[in-house]
Amino acid sequence: MIRCKRVYEAIEDQDGQRVLVDRLWPRNKRKTDLHGQWLREVAPSDELRKALHAGALDFAGFTRRYQQELAAHPEHWYPLLDLAGKGDLTLLYAGKDTVHNNAQVLAEWLEAELDRRGPGSSPVCYGQ
Template identity: 90%
Template sequence: MIRCKRVYEPIEQGDGQRVLVDRLWPRNTRKDALHGRWLREVAPSDTLRKAFHAGELDFAGFTRRYQQELAAHPEHWYPLLDLAGKGDLTLLYAGKDTTHNNAQVLADWLETELDRRGPGSSPVCYADGL
């Protein structure tokens, strides 16, 4: 199962492998508190991230462009596909918006790729500790 979760939420036993998928390190977070890995290269490019946060792109446009970036660089997300295929995977992000973020787009992307390989699980994004 692939989950999306804010990096500031408490660690739970069901998190499985935890991977921070943001380009920037989250504010007020110690590196030893992550209890996981940081794969900044799988995050959207700086140009795309800045355009989305500035309101130059709506979420649909952001999603489309981020998916193009993912398609162009499978070497960035393929390790996550392997982790998801072996067990629970939690994609961590710092943003406040729990539904319109790069982790959700990435989770959907990975689920589609897992489905191509065979039976998979559905992405679940937890909002505010739910």
């Protein structure tokens, strides 16, 4: 199962492998507190991230463009498929919006890839 969770939330047994998928390190979070990996290259480009935060893109536009970036660079997200195939995977993000974030888009992308390869599970993002 692939979950999405704010990096500031408590670590839980069901988190499985934890991977931070933001380009920037979260404020007030020590690296030793992550208890997982940081894959900044799988995050949206700086240009795309800034366009969303500035309001130049709505979330649907952000999603389309982020999916294009993901399609162009499978080497960035392919290791996540391996982790998801071995057990629970939690994609961590720092943003306050629990519904409209890059981790949600990435989880849906990974689930679609897993479905193409065989049986999968649906992404779960806390706060929905």
